[in-house]
Amino acid sequence: xxxxxxxxxxxxxxxxxxxxxxxxxxxxxFEATVVDLTGLDGxxxxxxxxxxxxxxxxxxxxxxxxxxxxxxxxxxxPLIGFEFYDGQKVSFSFEPIExxxxxxxxxxxxxxxxSEIVSNNIK
Numbered sequence: 001x002x003x004x005x006x007x008x009x010x011x012x013x014x015x016x017x018x019x020x021x022x023x024x025x026x027x028x029x030f031e032a033t034v035v036d037l038t039g040l041d042g043x044x045x046x047x048x049x050x051x052x053x054x055x056x057x058x059x060x061x062x063x064x065x066x067x068x069x070x071x072x073x074x075x076x077x078p079l080i081g082f083e084f085y086d087g088q089k090v091s092f093s094f095e096p097i098e099x100x101x102x103x104x105x106x107x108x109x110x111x112x113x114x115s116e117i118v119s120n121n122i123k
Contacts, residue, residue: 028091028113036086042102045084047092047109054106058099078114089117 030049037043047055059079078092093113101108 028115029093031089031091031117034084034086034088034090036084037103037105040103040105043105044103045086046103046106047090048106055094055109056101056103056106057094057111058097058101058108060097060110078111082114089119091115091117 032047032049032055035046035048035054037046045057047057049055057079059077091114092111094109094111097108097110099108
């Protein structure tokens with residue numbers, strides 16, 4: 001009987017630990033600087049890597065699929081509600097997508113993970 005109690009406790013602890021890991025946010029793979037190209041025709045904010053590679057983040061819209069905020073965007077789209085500004089440092093992950101763009105300065109991508117890199121430099 002005592003072995004059964006230990007087994008049940010071990011099983012509950014395993015489930016709790018497994019659930020906790022699933023709730024942790026995904027780590028983004030790459031770092032980039034946000035560049036404001038709104039002065040160019042059809043451009044907005046892009047992500048530029050340190051080596052100069054440029055990516056154009058794209059909102060993918062689906063008809064009839066309500067998003068996080070009730071709008072018809074992709075559910076769980078990291079771009080929803082994220083505010084870009086020129087020179088901002090971000091961490092991101094993406095999937096390349098074959099899609100034409102008016103801006104044409106880089107690869108179009110669907111962002112799968114996005115977070116701002118906050119500097120702790122205090123002067």
